[in-house]
Amino acid sequence: MRILCLALAASLAGCAVGPDYQRPALPDGVSAPAFKESGNWKAATPGSVDPGEPWWTAFGDPQLDTLVQQADLANQDIRVAEAHYRQAQALVQGAQSAWYPTLGANAGVTRARARNTQGVPSVGDAHAWSLQAAWEPDLWGRVRRAVEGASDTAQASQADLAAARLAVQAAMATNYIALRVADAQQQLYTRTVEAYNKSLQITQSQYRAGVVTRADVELANTTLQSAQAQAIDIEIARRQLEHAIAVLLGKTPSEFSLAPDALALTLPQAPVVIPSELLERRPDIAGAERRAASANAGIGFAQAAYYPTLSLSAAGGFAGAGLGTWLNAPDKVWSLGAALAGTLFDGSLRSSQVAQARAEFDAAAATYRQTVLAGFQDVEDNLAALDLLAQERTVQDAAVQSARVAERVSLAQYRAGTATYLAVITSQTLALNNERTALQLQGRQYAASVALVKAVGGGWNAGQLQALDAASPIPSDPRAAAAR
Numbered sequence: 001m002r003i004l005c006l007a008l009a010a011s012l013a014g015c016a017v018g019p020d021y022q023r024p025a026l027p028d029g030v031s032a033p034a035f036k037e038s039g040n041w042k043a044a045t046p047g048s049v050d051p052g053e054p055w056w057t058a059f060g061d062p063q064l065d066t067l068v069q070q071a072d073l074a075n076q077d078i079r080v081a082e083a084h085y086r087q088a089q090a091l092v093q094g095a096q097s098a099w100y101p102t103l104g105a106n107a108g109v110t111r112a113r114a115r116n117t118q119g120v121p122s123v124g125d126a127h128a129w130s131l132q133a134a135w136e137p138d139l140w141g142r143v144r145r146a147v148e149g150a151s152d153t154a155q156a157s158q159a160d161l162a163a164a165r166l167a168v169q170a171a172m173a174t175n176y177i178a179l180r181v182a183d184a185q186q187q188l189y190t191r192t193v194e195a196y197n198k199s200l201q202i203t204q205s206q207y208r209a210g211v212v213t214r215a216d217v218e219l220a221n222t223t224l225q226s227a228q229a230q231a232i233d234i235e236i237a238r239r240q241l242e243h244a245i246a247v248l249l250g251k252t253p254s255e256f257s258l259a260p261d262a263l264a265l266t267l268p269q270a271p272v273v274i275p276s277e278l279l280e281r282r283p284d285i286a287g288a289e290r291r292a293a294s295a296n297a298g299i300g301f302a303q304a305a306y307y308p309t310l311s312l313s314a315a316g317g318f319a320g321a322g323l324g325t326w327l328n329a330p331d332k333v334w335s336l337g338a339a340l341a342g343t344l345f346d347g348s349l350r351s352s353q354v355a356q357a358r359a360e361f362d363a364a365a366a367t368y369r370q371t372v373l374a375g376f377q378d379v380e381d382n383l384a385a386l387d388l389l390a391q392e393r394t395v396q397d398a399a400v401q402s403a404r405v406a407e408r409v410s411l412a413q414y415r416a417g418t419a420t421y422l423a424v425i426t427s428q429t430l431a432l433n434n435e436r437t438a439l440q441l442q443g444r445q446y447a448a449s450v451a452l453v454k455a456v457g458g459g460w461n462a463g464q465l466q467a468l469d470a471a472s473p474i475p476s477d478p479r480a481a482a483a484r
Helices: 002-015 055-059 062-074 076-099 142-208 214-248 275-281 283-306 349-416 421-455 478-482
Strands: 102-115 121-135 309-320 332-341
Touching (some): 055 142, 062 214, 142 214, 142 349
Antiparallel strands (some): 102 121
16 A cells, blocks of 8 residues: 555655755855865965764874764753654655555444334444545645655754854864863963962062062062962853853753863864855755755645645445444445535635745745855954964964073073063063964964864755655664764
8 A cells, every 4th residue: 555655645746836946046156166265375285174084183182082972962952953854754654654555444332222113122233443544645745845845944953063063063063172271271370370489589589688679579579469360260261161061061060060171172174065065064944944945845735735635535334233243235334425626715815824834935045145154254363363374373382482481581580680580571471472472372272173174064965865755664773863
């Protein structure tokens, strides 16, 4: 029966009303050979995002690898998206059910007291059972459009699931990198506080010897306490990042802690992708495109309401006064029927529904175009950021070296009595600020690298979307189908 219904449905598919879907037109820049900001700054053999290799492993940190894998399994946002995908799959199955006839059965028994023609009362039983079948052929493609729209929506939900996974992976990497940068800044302040303590001790010794004034001692003490206060401020940020990582792992902050460690990450090479590839590699773009396709199917679904529906029905069974009579021919009952029904007047209800469906498609198409433009902006922004941050770090590293030299020279001159302590304070502050800025730039480089990988889809491809149509049953394990 299933094969027969599918064959008949396929033969009627050409009758589907409504426009056939075409991907909404996009700006000409989509076909450009390269992104605006992808200039000559890249390495001669730039990297790529390998779908078969988790992108975060390129940072070379086993702790990060473990955290991302744990988040993939336990994050609640991913579970929400996964549940929505399974819900969309079930809706496809619900739409597919309209391809098949409905079967029903009923049975009943009654006991009644009545009088015959002579007025003599009698008590008797009546038994009946029957089977019914009804089917509505999809003459105008109404069911086909419903299945098409549900399947497109399910693919959009699958893309949403991929986008949720990528967002969690990127958030984990970004927070972990920021936490390790905070660790590096804490190490910097630990060294700085030790150096400032030594400077304070020197100043106090010189004050006791009458070489410097009390103001120099207070300056040294102020510089030390200011560095200690800044170190506490960094600890606030670190703890909040640790809490954010715990939530990404599906845990409360009290259940998770991460010991301080060195910033020992590798900056990956920038992934290369041409503009036209972005349409297939970003799950949010793929999801928006699938929603436009679903909205297009909705137009045909609405237009099918203009045409009459044909219903076929059949029923058969037995009815008699007792169980023993069910096999007698006179007690057999059956019926066959066909009904053609159509709406003659509805007060413009159908035309308003078609107009609503067309407006919904226009909105979905505009959303798709805007998502594409936002995706291009993401890529361009982070290409530019990586390019300029690399230049800025070169300059900043030179500034750090100069500040360190100035600090050593001014401290040596102060010990020799040829410079004031104000010069020492100035050089120490410059050295600390420049080293902290250098660490912040390094963190921004890593964050821009993560953002660029996310912007180009993290190795995902629209070819991974599962086609769900009338001939494709829902997978027995939706979680496996949705897995990365």
